Amino acid sequence: MKNLKINFNSIKSKLILVSVMLLLTPLAVLGIFSYQKSENSLNDLGATNLKNSVEMTIGMIEALNAEVEMGKLSLDEAQERVKILVLGEKQADGTRPINTNIDLGENGYIFILDDEGNQIAHPKLEGQNSWDSEDPNGIKSTQEIIKQAQNGGGLTYFDWPLPGNENQIKPKVSYSQKDSNWGWTVVAGTYMMDFNKPANDLLKVILIVEGIALLVGIIVVWLFANNISKPIKKVSEHMMVLSSGDLTQEELQIKTKDEIGQLGNATNQLQSSLKKVMENVSKSSETLTSHSEELTQSANEVKAGSEQVAVTMQELASGTETQANSASDLASSMSTFAIKVQEANENGSRVEDSSKEVLTMTNEGSQLMKESTLQMNKIDQIVQDAVHKVQGLDKQSQQISNLVTVIKDVAEQTNLLALNAAIEAARAGEHGKGFAVVADEVRKLAEQVSVSVTDITDIVTNIQNESSVVAESLQNGYQEVKQGTSKIDSTGRTFNMISESVTEMANNITKITENLSDIEASTQEMHSSIEEIASISEESAAGVEQTSASSQQTSSIMIEVAESSEQLSKLAEELNELVRHFKL
Incomplete structure (x- = not known):
């Protein structure tokens, strides 16, 4: 495009x-x-x-x-x-x-x-x-x-x-x-x-x-346009080369006498005049460049040396002062650190004692949990036996109930037979009176047995109901005892784990206490060394500051000389750069 x-x-x-x-x-x-x-x-x-x-x-x-x-x-x-x-x-x-x-x-x-x-x-x-x-x-x-x-x-x-x-x-x-x-x-x-x-x-x-x-028509127009544009293009390309600074190209050869030919001749004259001017300027700029470069080089060398000394001394002074301040701060920090280490050592000893007491109590708790587990197992066995016995009592009361039912049936039959005997005795008249008396006594006895059987039935029924409730309560108690036994077992295992963890913690605290004792001794030695370094650094900083002040005075003088020579060098370089832009 x-x-x-x-x-x-x-x-x-x-x-x-x-x-x-x-x-x-x-x-x-x-x-x-x-x-x-x-x-x-x-x-x-x-x-x-x-x-x-x-x-x-x-x-x-x-x-x-x-x-x-x-x-x-x-x-x-x-x-x-x-x-x-x-x-x-x-x-x-x-x-x-x-x-x-x-x-x-x-x-x-x-x-x-x-x-x-x-x-x-x-x-x-x-x-x-x-x-x-x-x-x-x-x-x-x-x-x-x-x-x-x-x-x-x-x-x-x-x-x-x-x-x-x-x-x-x-x-x-x-x-x-x-x-x-x-x-x-x-x-x-x-x-x-x-x-x-x-x-x-x-x-x-x-x-x-x-x-x-x-x-x-396009072909004819193209030939005509090409005949007009070709010389103009040559002049344009020639001027582009001149604008880039190349004055070595040959003169334009345009044979026409019209405005395009006049433009070509003017371009050739411009190139010739510009070439002569640039040759004279080139000679002058080369001489000026040579002298300015020598002066600039000398000034730059002296300037660079003085600047380097000044910078080095400033850095050294700053570093020495920083070192002295850091050493003082470090000495102060080490004092505080030594106090903290001593406090940590004392706290470590107290923690060690406390951990041993915790370990002792944990072992005692673990022993108590073992005894509780044994006791709960005994209770579990007793409750289980009671449940079995109550269930057996319930079965026996059911058997008694069955026997009572049989006795009740016999009493009813006896009462019925006594009634029949009384009826037969009444029919017999005088001969059956004695038999009627016996039948009446038998009937009364059957009624008493029936009443007693009813009482026994009520008592057995109450016993069965109570035994069922007791059996159910014992069964629930057995389940609770079983759950309590399981929880005590779990608690016992937890106490064992706590005992192991506390034992390990006590061992680690003992090691930490020993390490803190070693650190406390090393901290005291380090604190003494840092105080000596701080004293020496302060003395070095004072000497470096004096040397830095002298270097700065020398550097200030050389900077002025370097700036003057540098300005002259820049002027010479600019002129030389303008001349180098043209190719003669």
């Missing part, structure tokens, strides 16, 4: 572009005008051809109708002959061929309608009614054709499928006129593309001719 932009900004490109536009505009206008003119003329000729074909068919109808009136032909024969003449013989499938002798274009043909839209003669639709047929634009083509015919004849434009390809819909034009003899509407129709085919061929020829003319 960048190169394309540069080309369009050149004189050559602008000349070519303007010339092409001047060539292309009239050629395009001429081509469009010629095509439209030929298209309109062909449309008029086509419409005339359609009208002539319809009038020729109507004339044919009049001639055949005259023969019908003279009795030479029947009406049906005459009408069929018209159909054959405008189209062709009717084929077995009901269609008719298109008569190629009637030139209505490649796809044009004649067809005939009546006033109701019935196809009297048609290549494919003969016998069908097309009154309601419409094109994709909603135009009722058959109705419009009949309307034009009834109005004295006219053209109808609509879209219709091609005869050989029903899927292709193209613009079509038809001329229709009413026949006064048989009442037919004679229609000649063809497609606009058949009318415009010669115009399209003409358009192709126009485009080819205009393309050739445009190509020749």
Whole structure:
């Protein structure tokens, strides 16, 4: 894109572009005008051809109708002959061929309608009614054709499928006129593309001719623009080289006497004058540069040496002072650190004693948990035995209940037998009185047994209920004892883990206490050494500050000398740089 932009900004490109536009505009206008003119003329000729074909068919109808009136032909024969003449013989499938002798274009043909839209003669639709047929634009083509015919004849434009390809819909034009003899509407129709085919061929020829003319014009314009732009480009390139400082290139050779030639001569004169000036300046700048470089080098060496000494002494003074301050701070910090180490050592001893006491209590707690576990196991066994015994008591009370039931049944039977015996004794009269007394006593005894059995049943029932409650309570107590035993076991394991951890902690604290004792001794020695270093650093800092002050005075004087020589060196270098820009 960048190169394309540069080309369009050149004189050559602008000349070519303007010339092409001047060539292309009239050629395009001429081509469009010629095509439209030929298209309109062909449309008029086509419409005339359609009208002539319809009038020729109507004339044919009049001639055949005259023969019908003279009795030479029947009406049906005459009408069929018209159909054959405008189209062709009717084929077995009901269609008719298109008569190629009637030139209505490649796809044009004649067809005939009546006033109701019935196809009297048609290549494919003969016998069908097309009154309601419409094109994709909603135009009722058959109705419009009949309307034009009834109005004295006219053209109808609509879209219709091609005869050989029903899927292709193209613009079509038809001329229709009413026949006064048989009442037919004679229609000649063809497609606009058949009318415009010669115009399209003409358009192709126009485009080819205009393309050739445009190509020749571009070549001529390109040669002309190249002849103008080439010398200008040479001058431009020559000036670009001069602007870069190159004065060694050869003079321009431009033979023309016009403004371009004058521009080339002026460029050559500029190069010659500039070369002479630069040669003189170069000699002067070389001499000045040589002297200024010697002075600058000497000044810079002295300046650099003094600056280096001053910087070194300043750094040394600063470092010594920092060292002294750091040593003092470190000595103070070491004193504090020694106190902290001593406190840590004392605290470590106390923690060691405390950890040993914790270990002792943990061991005692662990022993107590073991004893509690044994006691809970004994309680668990006792409760379990009590549950089994209560369950056995419940079973025995159930057996007693069964025996009581049997005794109750026997008492009831005895009471019943005593009642029967009393009845029999009453029947026996005097002889049965003694037996009646015995029976009465037996009945009373049976009633007492029944009452006792009822009391025993109530007592046994209460015993069973109480034993069930006791068994359930003992069972729940057994579960609680079991859970308590499990928790005591877990607590015992936890005490064991705590005992191990406390033992390990006590050992570690003992080691830490020993290490803190060693650190305390080393800290005291380090504190003494740091105090000695701080004292020596303060003495060194004082000596370095005196030396630094002397170096700064020397450096200040040499800086002024170096600045003066440096300014002179810069001026010489700038002049020399300007001269080096030009290549002589």
